[in-house]
C-alpha cells in the first residue's frame with residue numbers, strides 16, 4: 001500500500017536529509033572473504049537462546065553460525081551435519097557441539113527425535129529439499145538458503161508443507177534485510193517519487209568472482225546445481241518484486257555463455273594453469289595468480305592452520321581441484337551475461353542485467369518515478385526531486401550482502417521465539433514468487449518466448 005503523505009512530510013519522515021547512516025561492526029564477525037560483517041542494530045531480549053542444528057558447515061553455515069558466537073544469548077548451535085571431516089571438526093570446536101550431535105550427513109540428524117528448535121540449511125542447492133521437508137515434518141523451524149530448490153515443483157512442495165505444519169521457513173533473501181534496500185523501498189512506497197514507472201537494475205558479478213563460482217566453482221554446471229538466474233540472481237528478481245510490491249505478470253530473458261568456452265582458449269594454454277601454460281602471465285584468470293600469489297578466495301580450500309604449510313597446500317589444490325583448471329577448458333554452461341525484461345501488474349517495468357565482465361561487484365539500481373528518480377549503487381543513493389531539482393543523498397555502510405546476513409538472522413530468531421512469521425520479510429510465502437520468476441526467465445531464455453508468471 002502506498003502511503004499518501006505530502007512529499008515534504010515524507011522526505012522529513014524518511015530521514016533523507018540526515019544523509020549518512022552507519023551500523024557498527026565487531027572484529028571477529030567476518031564473512032568467507034574475511035570482510036567484516038555489519039552487525040544488526042535491533043536488540044532482542046529472549047528468555048533463552050533459540051537452538052539450531054546446521055546442515056552444511058561450509059561458507060554460509062559459518063556465516064550464520066558466526067552469529068551465535070557474537071550473540072550467544074540469542075542463538076545456540078547444538079548440532080552439525082557435514083561430510084567433510086575437517087569442516088565438521090572445526091564447526092564442532094567453534095560451537096562447542098557435543099560429539100553425539102555431530103553427523104556426517106543431513107539424513108542422520110532426522111533419525112534422532114527432535115533435539116533443537118530449528119534447522120539451518122546451508123547444504124548445496126540440490127540438497128535443500130530433503131532436509132527442509134524432513135525438518136518441517138518433524139516440527140523444526142527452518143533457515144533455508146536460497147535457492148529454495150532447483151526445481152519449481154520442490155519449491156511449491158516446501159511452501160505447501162510449511163503452510164500445513166505452520167512452521168517458520170525463512171528464505172535467505174538477505175538483500176531484503178540490507179538497510180540500503182529497506183530505505184529504497186520506504187522511499188518508493190512513500191510516494192515521494194510519484195508513481196514509480198520503471199526500474200533499471202544491474203548485478204555486476206565481477207569477472208574473477210564469475211570465474212571462481214560459475215566457471216570453476218560449485219555452480220559451474222547448471223544441470224548439476226541451478227541455472228545462474230536462480231543461483232546468483234534470485235536475490236535480484238526477489239528485490240525487484242519486493243521493492244515494487246506488485247506481482248510480476250510476464251518475463252522475457254536472453255543470455256548465453258560467450259566467453260568462457262573452449263573456442264576462446266588462447267594458443268599455448270594448458271588444461272591447468274599449473275601445467276606450464278604459456279599465457280599464464282597475461283591471463284586475468286590465472287589460478288596461480290588469484291589463489292596462490294594473491295591468496296584470494298582461499299576459503300574454499302580449508303587451509304591448514306599452520307601458516308607455513310598453506311602455500312604448498314594451495315598449490316596442491318590447484319593441481320587436483322577445479323580451481324586450478326583453465327577457465328576456457330571447464331565443463332561449464334552458465335551464461336556470462338543475462339538480461340531480462342519484467343512486467344509488473346499495472347504496467348511498471350524493470351530491466352535487469354546480470355553481467356560477468358565488470359571490475360566491480362554489488363548492485364546498481366535506477367528507479368524512475370513520475371515526480372523524481374533515484375540512482376543508487378548499494379551503499380549510496382541520490383534522489384532528485386523533479387519540481388525543485390533538489391538532490392538528497394543517503395549513504396549506508398555495507399558489506400558483501402549490504403548488511404543483510406545477520407539482520408536476517410535477528411529477525412528469524414525473533415520470529416521463532418515469538419512464533420510469529422510476520423516478523424520476517426522473507427518467509428517462504430513471500431519468497432516463492434521471485435523463484436517462479438526465475439524459472440520462467442530460464443524457460444524464456446531457452447525458448448525465446450515471453451512467459452507468463454503465475455503463482
Ligand SMILES: NC(=O)c1ccc[n+]([C@@H]2O[C@H](COP(=O)([O-])OP(=O)(O)OC[C@H]3O[C@@H](n4cnc5c(N)ncnc54)[C@H](O)[C@@H]3O)[C@@H](O)[C@H]2O)c1
Nearest residue numbers: 055056057058059060081082105106122123124125145172
Ligand atoms: N544467501 C546468499 O547470498 C548465498 C551466498 C552464497 C551461497 N548461497 C547458497 O548457500 C548454500 C551453501 O553455499 P556455500 O557457499 O556455503 O557452499 P559450501 O560448499 O561452502 O557449503 C556447503 C556445505 O554443505 C556440505 N554438504 C554436502 N553434502 C552434505 C550432506 N549430505 N549433508 C550435510 N552437509 C553436506 C558440503 O560439504 C559443504 O561444506 C548454497 O545453496 C548456495 O547457493 C547463498
